[in-house]
Structures are given as structure tokens and as C-alpha cells.
Amino acid sequence: MRIGFIGLGGMGKGMAGNLIKAGHEVLVWNRSQEPVQELVGQGAKAASEPADAFDAEVVVSMLADDASTRAVILESGALDNARAGVIHLSMATLSVAFVSELIEHHAKVGVEYISAPVFGRTDVAVAGNLNIVVAGPQAAVSKVQPLLDVMGQTTWPLGEDPLRANIVKIAGNFMLASAIETMGEASALTKSYGVEPADLLNILTNTLFAAPAYKNYGAMIAEQRFEPAAFKLTLGLKDVGLALSAGQAKNVPLPFGSVLRDNLLEAVAQGEGHLDWSALGGRALKRSGQA
Amino acid sequence: MRIGFIGLGGMGKGMAGNLIKAGHEVLVWNRSQEPVQELVGQGAKAASEPADAFDAEVVVSMLADDASTRAVILESGALDNARAGVIHLSMATLSVAFVSELIEHHAKVGVEYISAPVFGRTDVAVAGNLNIVVAGPQAAVSKVQPLLDVMGQTTWPLGEDPLRANIVKIAGNFMLASAIETMGEASALTKSYGVEPADLLNILTNTLFAAPAYKNYGAMIAEQRFEPAAFKLTLGLKDVGLALSAGQAKNVPLPFGSVLRDNLLEAVAQGEGHLDWSALGGRALKRSGQA
Amino acid sequence: MRIGFIGLGGMGKGMAGNLIKAGHEVLVWNRSQEPVQELVGQGAKAASEPADAFDAEVVVSMLADDASTRAVILESGALDNARAGVIHLSMATLSVAFVSELIEHHAKVGVEYISAPVFGRTDVAVAGNLNIVVAGPQAAVSKVQPLLDVMGQTTWPLGEDPLRANIVKIAGNFMLASAIETMGEASALTKSYGVEPADLLNILTNTLFAAPAYKNYGAMIAEQRFEPAAFKLTLGLKDVGLALSAGQAKNVPLPFGSVLRDNLLEAVAQGEGHLDWSALGGRALKRSGQA
Amino acid sequence: MRIGFIGLGGMGKGMAGNLIKAGHEVLVWNRSQEPVQELVGQGAKAASEPADAFDAEVVVSMLADDASTRAVILESGALDNARAGVIHLSMATLSVAFVSELIEHHAKVGVEYISAPVFGRTDVAVAGNLNIVVAGPQAAVSKVQPLLDVMGQTTWPLGEDPLRANIVKIAGNFMLASAIETMGEASALTKSYGVEPADLLNILTNTLFAAPAYKNYGAMIAEQRFEPAAFKLTLGLKDVGLALSAGQAKNVPLPFGSVLRDNLLEAVAQGEGHLDWSALGGRALKRSGQA
Structure with missing residues (x-):
């Protein structure tokens, strides 16, 4: 699958690496370039803008918090310029207020929004053994399930409302x-x-x-x-x-x-x-x- | 071993029962008579006074709280009339203030005091699977170790000061x-x-x-x-x-x-x-x- | 003095009424029209937009909270279109985060910002007996002091940084x-x-x-x-x-x-x-x- | 009136001093002798035992806490040897548990018990300006009212149950x-x-x-x-x-x-x-x- 991956901190780098290893085509973006280069070395392609990472079937975001997610996904215009039908798999730990705002914004532009935050620290992410709680539209979740299986040891489904996983x-x-x-x-x-x-x-x-x-x-x-x-x-x-x-x-x-x-x-x-x-x-x- | 056992609530009854099954001679005392009779049916002897239960090598007490322990062990005169050299294995959950008082009182009458409170509910006590934390004089603890092994699945030794287990x-x-x-x-x-x-x-x-x-x-x-x-x-x-x-x-x-x-x-x-x-x-x- | 007054809840209505009684020319604005008409009956002029109330030497705002102040002062464009040199006497209870933002915004457009929140309920406001804590640029505070004297029984000066009164x-x-x-x-x-x-x-x-x-x-x-x-x-x-x-x-x-x-x-x-x-x-x- | 006064800390010394000044005959007892001598210099008589201070119509106690009150009033035997009909005016800050015990004990020996704790620090006690909350049997409270008037500026009556003042x-x-x-x-x-x-x-x-x-x-x-x-x-x-x-x-x-x-x-x-x-x-x- 062609996957955009935004946010290559300790967690994101491990998760993206596992997607590459599993044979997916991964377009990575990160504010700093070091982890980008590291993943390019593992087979990823570098996206020069967050918007470029949205040129994919599924975009995974794993940014630090509300503020960085707002900057990179919303304020950069990346989401607004996304193709309808793209699935955004949001795996960071975000506030319910901000996720509510994200849900609304995604609905407007026709991008599917899934919340799939994870339990586990960096070493667990690298090992692909995360516990993932997931909630979002049924069909979209089914489509990303193979990716969740690569990144985690267990997926815990929580229904259709993304706030529930959040x-x-x-x-x-x-x-x-x-x-x-x-x-x-x-x-x-x-x-x-x-x-x-x-x-x-x-x-x-x-x-x-x-x-x-x-x-x-x-x-x-x-x-x-x-x-x-x-x-x-x-x-x-x-x-x-x-x-x-x-x-x-x-x-x-x-x-x-x-x-x-x-x-x-x-x-x-x-x-x-x-x-x-x-x-x-x-x-x-x-x-x-x-x- | 000849053992006195004082306090036959849900926990105590299970623990005393296991000591009987293991072949010990157990003298039981309880305020109400029902559990006494039940244990007599399993092979125990009934002590008519708390003091009678002290006519043993080791006395186990498993009373509800500070107040009942004070009444049965101290105010009844049972401890004061105990033979020097007896070991009192106190397994109830008591306050540190009261255990300090007990330690002092036991020292005066020459009875060894061991704190050995337990983790586990009634069903665990009946199964002999308690976790027991124990602290008291080394030699005395060694002597009661076989009893702890009968009542619990693991004993966690904590040194010589009974307050530590407490x-x-x-x-x-x-x-x-x-x-x-x-x-x-x-x-x-x-x-x-x-x-x-x-x-x-x-x-x-x-x-x-x-x-x-x-x-x-x-x-x-x-x-x-x-x-x-x-x-x-x-x-x-x-x-x-x-x-x-x-x-x-x-x-x-x-x-x-x-x-x-x-x-x-x-x-x-x-x-x-x-x-x-x-x-x-x-x-x-x-x-x-x-x- | 020509005064704009924005926000005519129970508190604001009493405060504005006292300014009118003291002989000031008061331009009032409020989202709902009832209190506007009431004050017009006392001699005020009605401003049709928040921006109109800024056509004054001093603008007093007494809105309910951050959100309403943001809507009426910032998002309406009222502040952005204000003349340089106007003094904004902000008397509501606002968050320090929002006041920090207001201070910055006022500096950009050349409007002086004073924080002057009050202690006292509606009846105290009507009686002109509020306790007012005030902080802002010295010269601007001196200029509004006669207004504070009309609205309050005592003014407690706290220096130049508006956050201090806040x-x-x-x-x-x-x-x-x-x-x-x-x-x-x-x-x-x-x-x-x-x-x-x-x-x-x-x-x-x-x-x-x-x-x-x-x-x-x-x-x-x-x-x-x-x-x-x-x-x-x-x-x-x-x-x-x-x-x-x-x-x-x-x-x-x-x-x-x-x-x-x-x-x-x-x-x-x-x-x-x-x-x-x-x-x-x-x-x-x-x-x-x-x- | 012949008054026993037990407990001459900073508070008690000031209160007893005011009773002496008001012309009462005051028998004082304190563990340490300095304040006793000081008050004798003001006209008090020294009691050599707490029990001696009970040879009076009213005994005021103003000890530090439960423990010292227990030691001086109960364990010394002072209360047990008191004449029936004596009034004990207990002015210290005590626990409700201990006051309940005191009430019971006083009833047994026929001594009236009044709780009359005070608000105010040492200087207020010296000035006779304490606020005194009082509760106890009506007739007994009436009898000690003149003493409360000397020690305090206001007495706040709270009914017959001493625990209420407490x-x-x-x-x-x-x-x-x-x-x-x-x-x-x-x-x-x-x-x-x-x-x-x-x-x-x-x-x-x-x-x-x-x-x-x-x-x-x-x-x-x-x-x-x-x-x-x-x-x-x-x-x-x-x-x-x-x-x-x-x-x-x-x-x-x-x-x-x-x-x-x-x-x-x-x-x-x-x-x-x-x-x-x-x-x-x-x-x-x-x-x-x-x-």
C-alpha cells in the first residue's frame, strides 16, 4: 500500500520502519531531516512537504501533541489539499477537544479520520508490539487493519466514533x-x-x-x-x-x-x-x- | 507441632484448617463457637479461653483489628500468663502503633513476637496460597517457617523488626x-x-x-x-x-x-x-x- | 469625556449608568438591545457596532469572558479599526493567556490597554462602590482615574503590567x-x-x-x-x-x-x-x- | 468565688490572672512551678496537687491537649476524689472522643462538666477579650457566667451538650x-x-x-x-x-x-x-x- 507517514520521533520512526519492512511504499515527512534520511536508507521516500505525504491511500500521523498536529496537518494546508477518499490514521495522543475539531475538518474535505493511539514506549514500537486502540468508520478501519497488524501486537477495536479510542x-x-x-x-x-x-x-x-x-x-x-x-x-x-x-x-x-x-x-x-x-x-x- | 490458633473468621478458619491437614495439633479459640465446632470436626481441639491456646509452642492470631486483638490477647490476660519461650505469630492487619505496643509487651513477658500479615482473600486462604510477609527474630521465624509454608504459597522475609512486615x-x-x-x-x-x-x-x-x-x-x-x-x-x-x-x-x-x-x-x-x-x-x- | 462602553450585563449596565450620571458622553454597545435602550433612556447614545464604540477617548469593556471578548473586540474588527491613542479599559475577568494575547494585539494597533477588573456584585456596581484593581501604562491610568473614581469606591493600583491586575x-x-x-x-x-x-x-x-x-x-x-x-x-x-x-x-x-x-x-x-x-x-x- | 485553675500556659496564666484581678479566690496548679509563683505573686494560692485544686466551687482547666488533660484530671485521681456538685469548666481544645469520655466520667462522680473553649491568642487572653463558646447544663453555665464575663469579651452559648461547644x-x-x-x-x-x-x-x-x-x-x-x-x-x-x-x-x-x-x-x-x-x-x- 502507498502510505504517507508524518512525524518521525522515537515512536514514529519505529512504526514507519516496520511498515517499510512489511513491504509498503512509505512516503515520510518530518520537521527535522535526520530521521527522514535514516528511513530513506531503509527504503522510504522523502516527502518535501506534509501535503506531499497525503499523496497516498493512507496517511499515518504520529506527532507530539495538539499544537504540532495543528501546525502540520491543518495550518500547512496539507489536509485541505488532500484527495477525497484518503484515510488519515491519527495515532498520536491528542485532546478530545482537538480530535473533535479534526473530525469536523476531515468531514468537510472528505478525508476519513481514524483515531488509533498506542500503548507502549519506543522499544515496543520498534519491535512492532504496540497495543493499539482504534475507532473510526468501519470500512476505513478494515482497510488499515493490515497496517495496524504490522505496527502492533494487538488491536483493540472501539467502534466508529474516533473519540472513543482517543x-x-x-x-x-x-x-x-x-x-x-x-x-x-x-x-x-x-x-x-x-x-x-x-x-x-x-x-x-x-x-x-x-x-x-x-x-x-x-x-x-x-x-x-x-x-x-x-x-x-x-x-x-x-x-x-x-x-x-x-x-x-x-x-x-x-x-x-x-x-x-x-x-x-x-x-x-x-x-x-x-x-x-x-x-x-x-x-x-x-x-x-x-x- | 502443637499450635494455638486464635481468631476463626473466614481467613483464620481456612488457615487453621490447613495446619490441621498438615498434621499439626491445633488448639483453636474463637469468640463465637460455630467455627470452633467446625474445626473440631476436622481434628482440632477447642480451647475454652484464649489463655488455653497459649499452651503451645506457637500461637497464631488472626483477629479482625487492633481492638479485638487487644481484648483477646492483652486484656484477657492470655499473654501475661504465657510461658516464656512461646512464639506468637501475629497474622492480622494491625496498626503500627498497636504493634509497637505489642512488641514491648511481649518482650516483658518473654514471648517472641512475629508479624506475618497476609495478602489474599478467603478463597486464597482456604487454598493455602496466601502471600505472607514476615518479620521477627530470625530463630523464631525459622521455627515457624514450616507453618508459613503450609498456609501460604510464598513467604516474603523482611528482617527482624516486626513493624517492617506490618x-x-x-x-x-x-x-x-x-x-x-x-x-x-x-x-x-x-x-x-x-x-x-x-x-x-x-x-x-x-x-x-x-x-x-x-x-x-x-x-x-x-x-x-x-x-x-x-x-x-x-x-x-x-x-x-x-x-x-x-x-x-x-x-x-x-x-x-x-x-x-x-x-x-x-x-x-x-x-x-x-x-x-x-x-x-x-x-x-x-x-x-x-x- | 467621550466614552465607549461595551458589555451591558448586570455589572456593565450599573457601571455605565454611573458614568452617564457623572456627566460623561457614553456610547453603549451590547449584543442584546434591552439594556442599550435602558441606558439610552438615561442619556447614552447607542453604538450600532462594537467598532462604533471605539470612536471615543476611552473604551470600557465588561464582557462575560474570554470568548465573548474575543468575538466582540478582536473578531469583529473593532480593535483593528480603532484610532491610535484610544485607551481600552478592560474591566472583565479574563484569563492571563488571553490578556497576554490582548496586550500584544493592542500594541500592534497602537491602542493603550489597561486591566481594571473589579470586586463586587451587581448591587455594588450600581452603587458605584466597586473595588477596582488596575494596572497599565501610567499616563493612561491617570487619564482614566476619574472614571474609576466614578465606578468604584477605591482603586488599587498595581503598576504598569496589565497582567498584575488580572x-x-x-x-x-x-x-x-x-x-x-x-x-x-x-x-x-x-x-x-x-x-x-x-x-x-x-x-x-x-x-x-x-x-x-x-x-x-x-x-x-x-x-x-x-x-x-x-x-x-x-x-x-x-x-x-x-x-x-x-x-x-x-x-x-x-x-x-x-x-x-x-x-x-x-x-x-x-x-x-x-x-x-x-x-x-x-x-x-x-x-x-x-x- | 473559690476557683481552682489547672494549666498555666500562656493562655491559662492570662485567664487565671484576670480571675484574680476580678476578686476571686484562685487556687492554681501547674506542672512547672514558674507560672504558679508568678500568680501567687498576684494573689493566687498554690495547690500542690491537681486534686487540691478541686477543693473549690468551680475548677477551670486549660491544659495543652487530650493527653495532658487525661494525665492531670483523670489519671491523677483528681476527678475521682472531687466533691459532688463541683463544676468543671473545661476550656482547652480537646477531641470529641475524649470529651465524650470526660462527660461520662464526670457523670459517674457527680461533677458537672462544661465545655468552654476559647478563640484568641495569648495577648487576647491577657486582655480578657477572648471569644468563648460554651455548652453544658444550663444551671451550671449560669453559675460560671460571671467568670466567663471576666475572661472573655463575648460568650456564645450553644446549649446543654458540651460536645457542641467543643x-x-x-x-x-x-x-x-x-x-x-x-x-x-x-x-x-x-x-x-x-x-x-x-x-x-x-x-x-x-x-x-x-x-x-x-x-x-x-x-x-x-x-x-x-x-x-x-x-x-x-x-x-x-x-x-x-x-x-x-x-x-x-x-x-x-x-x-x-x-x-x-x-x-x-x-x-x-x-x-x-x-x-x-x-x-x-x-x-x-x-x-x-x-
């Missing part, structure tokens, strides 16, 4: 942040009685909480090792903000979300914005004077 | 409460966008959160089915209180713990104290007017 | 919301011991808390009388949101602000958005099952 | 703590936009919040001057704890109370327990990296 991704990230904060508070509590975080988390993440999220972040909290950042704390703050604003739009209070936002803001104010967001799990130790 | 148990229950609240908030958020809790939790508890705690409570939250209570919400409130008071004693703020306490109190005020504590995971739906 | 207004409203929540929680606490909110608040608002904010809202909470709304709860939610977003932009966590937002959202979800925002002070009674 | 005092202190936190957060917010706390608080405490509580603590927060401590932060933590535990007993969640507790604990963990409790109002500046 909100599940936001809820999932909120749950991760909660797990991190929970481990941080529990660690501060037991440490004050002489039990090291590593000892606590070794027990819990091998029993009741023997899940990837807890094992992964638990190891970082146990060692209080928050660099290098696989996912920056400032991005975590942004994602918790997505949950809070999505909730606000529907009058859903999220008291844990509010605590998370406050603690993440505090972390940024204390100079920890560049650390991995698991550093949220170190705040409780600091706050209680134990680190 | 605080890990308290931290673990705090983490469970956090997981319940987190799933409740996430469910309320996605439901407001048309995604049912069951659909959200099916995805997350099979991927990032594929752990017993999430699967177990996630199923109850997905169905909003909080009866019958395997662990009453009022007990959950008590346990979150144990975390908060343990934190307060060491100046460790637990902001998630505070939210949990407030939400559990609200649930009790709204008449939900008798439900399973997973009903905490239904508050966010109610608060947002969705249930 | 943020003080936002902080003041946050403090009001906090006072309401505080009285609500205290009332729920004492009522559970048989002391009516009226009895508690009578004591406290005549002693330690003998201040207008507490007396005013305390009376409404004491009677649990939240209609008619002098200031709607949904507007209170908006204002607490202004504090939270202003804080977020500077990495300032506001834990009380987060609780306020959650409780206001809950109130809206429970159908109380149309009530006076003092209804926030009734939530604690409801949450604890006492109302 | 809970109002606890609620009042909670409201003070809330006011301090609110000013702290508001100050951190405006400071991040260049407005000094002193400028913000000058405006607000002279307008909407022109009340003693805000003026008094606002001045300390404006200057971030938290020493010397008129009321130690650790005592503030204790008092917020009294509100939370009173609420817990009746299933009343206090979300602001929970935030206050967490922030006060953090302050203690950061070494600020010895400061005036208005230091709570400095946490937001520190948390946001501005102090």
Missing part, C-alpha cells in the same frame, strides 16, 4: 500516572519504617501487582533512577491535563487526576521536568524529607 | 485501594464519552495492568457489582486509616491516601459501608451523575 | 471560592454534632471572620439558600479554572484550587450549575448525607 | 487553617506574575477579607515571618487532626481538611514544626520554587 488512550495514561504516584507514596511510607522501596516493590510487583506497568515503573522508583527519560515528566503533565480537560467537558471530577497534576507541577517547579515521568514516584520521598 | 501489609492495602479508585475514575471518564467501564477495563487489565489486583477488582467495577462483600468497605476505610496514621507518625503525607479516605467516608455516609470495598470504584460514576 | 482579580475570586468551601465543610462537621450551620456561622462571621466575604456567603450557606443566583456556579467553575490555568503556566500547584474545581464539577454534574456559586458550600452537607 | 471550636480552628492555606496559595499564584504577597494581601484583607483572621495571618504571610511562634505548627497539625477525626466519627469527609493535614505534615517533615502555624502559608511559595 479517550481510552487518555484514561490509560491517567492510570499509569496513578500507578506511579501510588508506588511513590507507598515507598515513602514503608521507607519511613526502614523498608526500602526496592524491597516493598519487589514483593508487590511479583504478587498482586505483577503487571507490566508496575514492573516497569516500579523498577525505576525502586532505584530512584529517572534518567534518561523514556517519556518526559512534562509530557506526563500534558497527558494528565488531557484527562482533566476531557473530564471537565463532561462534568467528571477526577480527584486523583487533580493530585497528579499538582504533584507533576511541583516536580516541574523543582526542576524535574526533563526527567522521566516516573520521577513523579520520587516526590513523596522528597516531600517527606527522605530524599 | 507496614508492608498496610502499604499493600493502600495500593489496592488506589488501584480501585483509579479504575473508578478512569471508568467515569471514558463512560462520559460512551465507552463502557467493561470495555475500558477489558483492554487495560489485559495489557499494561494485567495483574491480579486489577483483574479482580476491575471485573467488579466493570459490572458495578459490589455484593456480596468479600472485604467490606468499612474495613477498607479502616485500612486506609492505618496507612494515614502510620504516615502521620513519621511525617509522611499521602495525598492519594487522603483522597481515598474522603471518598470511602462519603461512601459510608451514602449507605455503602456494607458493600465490598470495590464499591469505592463506583463513586466516580455516581459523583459525575452517571450512575 | 492575576490579583483571579486570586481574589479563588479566595472567595475557598471561603465558601471552608464554610461548607465546617458546617457539615458541626451539623453532624447537632450544631446548625447558622449557629456556627453566626459566631465565626461575627468574630474571627467578620468580613464581607464571610458574612455575605455565610448567610446563604446558613440558610442553604442558593437561588436566585447573583453569580452562577458555572461562572465560579470558570473562575477557579482561570486560577488553575494561570498557575499551570507558571508551575504553581494550587491544591485547594484543585479541590474546588472537583467539587464545582460535581455540583454541575448533580444539576446545580444554575445556582449561585455559594451552592458549593452545600456540597459537604450533601456528601455527608445530611442534606 | 466541635464549634474545632471547626473554627479548621477555618483558620483554611484561611492560612488559601492566602498561601493565592500569594504563590500572584507572585509568579510579579505581584508580591504583601501587595495582594493588602488589597484583599482591606476589602472582602477585612477580618481579624485574615489581617493577622495575612501580615505574617506577607512578610513570610513565622517566628516567634504564637501557636506552633505542630499544634495546628494536631487541631486539623481533631477536625478530621471528629468528621470521621460521623462520616463527614473534609477534603480541605485532608489537604491541610498533608501540607502541615510536609511542613513538619521539612523541619518547620517549631514555626508559627502560619508557616503553612509559606508552603505554596516553596512548593512552586519561589522561596
Whole structure:
């Protein structure tokens, strides 16, 4: 299939690479040129403008946030100049307000819009083992399914309204942040009685909480090792903000979300914005004077 | 081994039963007589007073809380009249303040004190598959190890200070409460966008959160089915209180713990104290007017 | 002085009326025509477009929020067509992000921008007794001072950067919301011991808390009388949101602000958005099952 | 009247001094002897045991907390040996749980129990200008009214159940703590936009919040001057704890109370327990990296 791919950060580069390996013709665009060249080396073609990447059956976008997606997809005119019938497979984590706007805009220009955000970090993307939640028009989803199969280990279909996949991704990230904060508070509590975080988390993440999220972040909290950042704390703050604003739009209070936002803001104010967001799990130790 | 066993609630009855099956001589005591008779039928001997159960090498206690432990072990005079050299294997979830008091009292009368609280509900206790965290004097722990092996699938040793096992148990229950609240908030958020809790939790508890705690409570939250209570919400409130008071004693703020306490109190005020504590995971739906 | 006045809600109508009474020539504009006719009856002239109201030495705007100010001042082209040298006296409660944008836009077209938000409800505005916080270029502020003296009992100067007045207004409203929540929680606490909110608040608002904010809202909470709304709860939610977003932009966590937002959202979800925002002070009674 | 007075801290010494000046015969007892000697110099008689101070028509107690009241009034045997008909005027800030216990104990020995906690710091006590909330048996309250008139500027009667005065005092202190936190957060917010706390608080405490509580603590927060401590932060933590535990007993969640507790604990963990409790109002500046 002829595929446009826009956004070659750590995640996008891995995902696009897998599409190339699977034999697809991939037109790549990225603001900076390094990853473009890297993928050209793997067989991609370079698109000189975002609009050029829309000269394809399916365009995948994997940009950092609302603002960059707005700039590259909308303000560049790429979408407005797209052929009717193209499918836009939007895989980034975006706000529900912005996705609503995107849905409307795509309808106007006759481009199909699918939300398909992913769970998994860079290494998982490279391995093609992402978990993908997808929602959009049935026929369009069926058409891109082979691409999702290449990029992910499992696709979780959520119906026709793209916002549904969008909100599940936001809820999932909120749950991760909660797990991190929970481990941080529990660690501060037991440490004050002489039990090291590593000892606590070794027990819990091998029993009741023997899940990837807890094992992964638990190891970082146990060692209080928050660099290098696989996912920056400032991005975590942004994602918790997505949950809070999505909730606000529907009058859903999220008291844990509010605590998370406050603690993440505090972390940024204390100079920890560049650390991995698991550093949220170190705040409780600091706050209680134990680190 | 000759073992006294005090406290035959759902958990204790299962644990004592396993000790009997393993061939030990077990003297049981309980306030109400029904479970005593049941265990006598399995081969136990009935102790008429708590003090009688101390006529053993090891006494296991599995009472509901601080108050009942105080009444049965201390105020009854059972401990004061115990032979020096007896080992008291205390397996209930108790406050750190009360365990500190117990440690001191045991030292005075020459009885060894071991904290060995457990993770797992009634069915896990009956199956002998508990996870047991244990801390106490090395020699004493070695001596009771065969008993722990009978009652649990894994023993997690935490050193010589009994408070260490105690605080890990308290931290673990705090983490469970956090997981319940987190799933409740996430469910309320996605439901407001048309995604049912069951659909959200099916995805997350099979991927990032594929752990017993999430699967177990996630199923109850997905169905909003909080009866019958395997662990009453009022007990959950008590346990979150144990975390908060343990934190307060060491100046460790637990902001998630505070939210949990407030939400559990609200649930009790709204008449939900008798439900399973997973009903905490239904508050966010109610608060947002969705249930 | 020739004055344009844009925005004739309850507050604006009273303020403009006082300027007319003081002998100024006032050109009024409002989306709906009723208040325009009312003021014309008092001696105002009707402007048919927002741009017409800018044909003046000073233009006062008192619109409901960011969105209406954006529509009427920016998107209508009114500001872009204004004469250089006009002073825009912006008296509404706006977000810091939007005020920053306004400052930039005004600088481009050569119109002076002053922030002068007010404390006081409709009756205070009618009586000309508002407390006005003002910040903007010194010379421009001096020029509008006679107008501020007509509309308010006291002007509190805060320097040259308009954001400074803006943020003080936002902080003041946050403090009001906090006072309401505080009285609500205290009332729920004492009522559970048989002391009516009226009895508690009578004591406290005549002693330690003998201040207008507490007396005013305390009376409404004491009677649990939240209609008619002098200031709607949904507007209170908006204002607490202004504090939270202003804080977020500077990495300032506001834990009380987060609780306020959650409780206001809950109130809206429970159908109380149309009530006076003092209804926030009734939530604690409801949450604890006492109302 | 012959009056026993137990507890001569800063508050008690001032109150007892006023009773002496008013011509009463005052028997004083205190653990340390300095204030006893000081009051003897003013005309008091020294009681050598707490029980001796009960040889009076009315015994006033003004001890630091539950623990010291328990030790001095109950465990010393003073109450048990009191003559039936004596009135105990308990003016300290105590927990509702302990006051319930005291009420029961007094009933057994035939001593009348009145709760009459006070609002005001040491200087107010010395000036005889306290605000006193009082509840207890009607006839007994009437009898001690002349004493309350000497110690306070106003007495606020709350009926016959002593817990009613007790809970109002606890609620009042909670409201003070809330006011301090609110000013702290508001100050951190405006400071991040260049407005000094002193400028913000000058405006607000002279307008909407022109009340003693805000003026008094606002001045300390404006200057971030938290020493010397008129009321130690650790005592503030204790008092917020009294509100939370009173609420817990009746299933009343206090979300602001929970935030206050967490922030006060953090302050203690950061070494600020010895400061005036208005230091709570400095946490937001520190948390946001501005102090």
C-alpha cells in the first residue's frame, strides 16, 4: 500500500520502519531531516512537504501533541489539499477537544479520520508490539487493519466514533500516572519504617501487582533512577491535563487526576521536568524529607 | 507441632484448617463457637479461653483489628500468663502503633513476637496460597517457617523488626485501594464519552495492568457489582486509616491516601459501608451523575 | 469625556449608568438591545457596532469572558479599526493567556490597554462602590482615574503590567471560592454534632471572620439558600479554572484550587450549575448525607 | 468565688490572672512551678496537687491537649476524689472522643462538666477579650457566667451538650487553617506574575477579607515571618487532626481538611514544626520554587 507517514520521533520512526519492512511504499515527512534520511536508507521516500505525504491511500500521523498536529496537518494546508477518499490514521495522543475539531475538518474535505493511539514506549514500537486502540468508520478501519497488524501486537477495536479510542488512550495514561504516584507514596511510607522501596516493590510487583506497568515503573522508583527519560515528566503533565480537560467537558471530577497534576507541577517547579515521568514516584520521598 | 490458633473468621478458619491437614495439633479459640465446632470436626481441639491456646509452642492470631486483638490477647490476660519461650505469630492487619505496643509487651513477658500479615482473600486462604510477609527474630521465624509454608504459597522475609512486615501489609492495602479508585475514575471518564467501564477495563487489565489486583477488582467495577462483600468497605476505610496514621507518625503525607479516605467516608455516609470495598470504584460514576 | 462602553450585563449596565450620571458622553454597545435602550433612556447614545464604540477617548469593556471578548473586540474588527491613542479599559475577568494575547494585539494597533477588573456584585456596581484593581501604562491610568473614581469606591493600583491586575482579580475570586468551601465543610462537621450551620456561622462571621466575604456567603450557606443566583456556579467553575490555568503556566500547584474545581464539577454534574456559586458550600452537607 | 485553675500556659496564666484581678479566690496548679509563683505573686494560692485544686466551687482547666488533660484530671485521681456538685469548666481544645469520655466520667462522680473553649491568642487572653463558646447544663453555665464575663469579651452559648461547644471550636480552628492555606496559595499564584504577597494581601484583607483572621495571618504571610511562634505548627497539625477525626466519627469527609493535614505534615517533615502555624502559608511559595 502507498502510505504517507508524518512525524518521525522515537515512536514514529519505529512504526514507519516496520511498515517499510512489511513491504509498503512509505512516503515520510518530518520537521527535522535526520530521521527522514535514516528511513530513506531503509527504503522510504522523502516527502518535501506534509501535503506531499497525503499523496497516498493512507496517511499515518504520529506527532507530539495538539499544537504540532495543528501546525502540520491543518495550518500547512496539507489536509485541505488532500484527495477525497484518503484515510488519515491519527495515532498520536491528542485532546478530545482537538480530535473533535479534526473530525469536523476531515468531514468537510472528505478525508476519513481514524483515531488509533498506542500503548507502549519506543522499544515496543520498534519491535512492532504496540497495543493499539482504534475507532473510526468501519470500512476505513478494515482497510488499515493490515497496517495496524504490522505496527502492533494487538488491536483493540472501539467502534466508529474516533473519540472513543482517543479517550481510552487518555484514561490509560491517567492510570499509569496513578500507578506511579501510588508506588511513590507507598515507598515513602514503608521507607519511613526502614523498608526500602526496592524491597516493598519487589514483593508487590511479583504478587498482586505483577503487571507490566508496575514492573516497569516500579523498577525505576525502586532505584530512584529517572534518567534518561523514556517519556518526559512534562509530557506526563500534558497527558494528565488531557484527562482533566476531557473530564471537565463532561462534568467528571477526577480527584486523583487533580493530585497528579499538582504533584507533576511541583516536580516541574523543582526542576524535574526533563526527567522521566516516573520521577513523579520520587516526590513523596522528597516531600517527606527522605530524599 | 502443637499450635494455638486464635481468631476463626473466614481467613483464620481456612488457615487453621490447613495446619490441621498438615498434621499439626491445633488448639483453636474463637469468640463465637460455630467455627470452633467446625474445626473440631476436622481434628482440632477447642480451647475454652484464649489463655488455653497459649499452651503451645506457637500461637497464631488472626483477629479482625487492633481492638479485638487487644481484648483477646492483652486484656484477657492470655499473654501475661504465657510461658516464656512461646512464639506468637501475629497474622492480622494491625496498626503500627498497636504493634509497637505489642512488641514491648511481649518482650516483658518473654514471648517472641512475629508479624506475618497476609495478602489474599478467603478463597486464597482456604487454598493455602496466601502471600505472607514476615518479620521477627530470625530463630523464631525459622521455627515457624514450616507453618508459613503450609498456609501460604510464598513467604516474603523482611528482617527482624516486626513493624517492617506490618507496614508492608498496610502499604499493600493502600495500593489496592488506589488501584480501585483509579479504575473508578478512569471508568467515569471514558463512560462520559460512551465507552463502557467493561470495555475500558477489558483492554487495560489485559495489557499494561494485567495483574491480579486489577483483574479482580476491575471485573467488579466493570459490572458495578459490589455484593456480596468479600472485604467490606468499612474495613477498607479502616485500612486506609492505618496507612494515614502510620504516615502521620513519621511525617509522611499521602495525598492519594487522603483522597481515598474522603471518598470511602462519603461512601459510608451514602449507605455503602456494607458493600465490598470495590464499591469505592463506583463513586466516580455516581459523583459525575452517571450512575 | 467621550466614552465607549461595551458589555451591558448586570455589572456593565450599573457601571455605565454611573458614568452617564457623572456627566460623561457614553456610547453603549451590547449584543442584546434591552439594556442599550435602558441606558439610552438615561442619556447614552447607542453604538450600532462594537467598532462604533471605539470612536471615543476611552473604551470600557465588561464582557462575560474570554470568548465573548474575543468575538466582540478582536473578531469583529473593532480593535483593528480603532484610532491610535484610544485607551481600552478592560474591566472583565479574563484569563492571563488571553490578556497576554490582548496586550500584544493592542500594541500592534497602537491602542493603550489597561486591566481594571473589579470586586463586587451587581448591587455594588450600581452603587458605584466597586473595588477596582488596575494596572497599565501610567499616563493612561491617570487619564482614566476619574472614571474609576466614578465606578468604584477605591482603586488599587498595581503598576504598569496589565497582567498584575488580572492575576490579583483571579486570586481574589479563588479566595472567595475557598471561603465558601471552608464554610461548607465546617458546617457539615458541626451539623453532624447537632450544631446548625447558622449557629456556627453566626459566631465565626461575627468574630474571627467578620468580613464581607464571610458574612455575605455565610448567610446563604446558613440558610442553604442558593437561588436566585447573583453569580452562577458555572461562572465560579470558570473562575477557579482561570486560577488553575494561570498557575499551570507558571508551575504553581494550587491544591485547594484543585479541590474546588472537583467539587464545582460535581455540583454541575448533580444539576446545580444554575445556582449561585455559594451552592458549593452545600456540597459537604450533601456528601455527608445530611442534606 | 473559690476557683481552682489547672494549666498555666500562656493562655491559662492570662485567664487565671484576670480571675484574680476580678476578686476571686484562685487556687492554681501547674506542672512547672514558674507560672504558679508568678500568680501567687498576684494573689493566687498554690495547690500542690491537681486534686487540691478541686477543693473549690468551680475548677477551670486549660491544659495543652487530650493527653495532658487525661494525665492531670483523670489519671491523677483528681476527678475521682472531687466533691459532688463541683463544676468543671473545661476550656482547652480537646477531641470529641475524649470529651465524650470526660462527660461520662464526670457523670459517674457527680461533677458537672462544661465545655468552654476559647478563640484568641495569648495577648487576647491577657486582655480578657477572648471569644468563648460554651455548652453544658444550663444551671451550671449560669453559675460560671460571671467568670466567663471576666475572661472573655463575648460568650456564645450553644446549649446543654458540651460536645457542641467543643466541635464549634474545632471547626473554627479548621477555618483558620483554611484561611492560612488559601492566602498561601493565592500569594504563590500572584507572585509568579510579579505581584508580591504583601501587595495582594493588602488589597484583599482591606476589602472582602477585612477580618481579624485574615489581617493577622495575612501580615505574617506577607512578610513570610513565622517566628516567634504564637501557636506552633505542630499544634495546628494536631487541631486539623481533631477536625478530621471528629468528621470521621460521623462520616463527614473534609477534603480541605485532608489537604491541610498533608501540607502541615510536609511542613513538619521539612523541619518547620517549631514555626508559627502560619508557616503553612509559606508552603505554596516553596512548593512552586519561589522561596
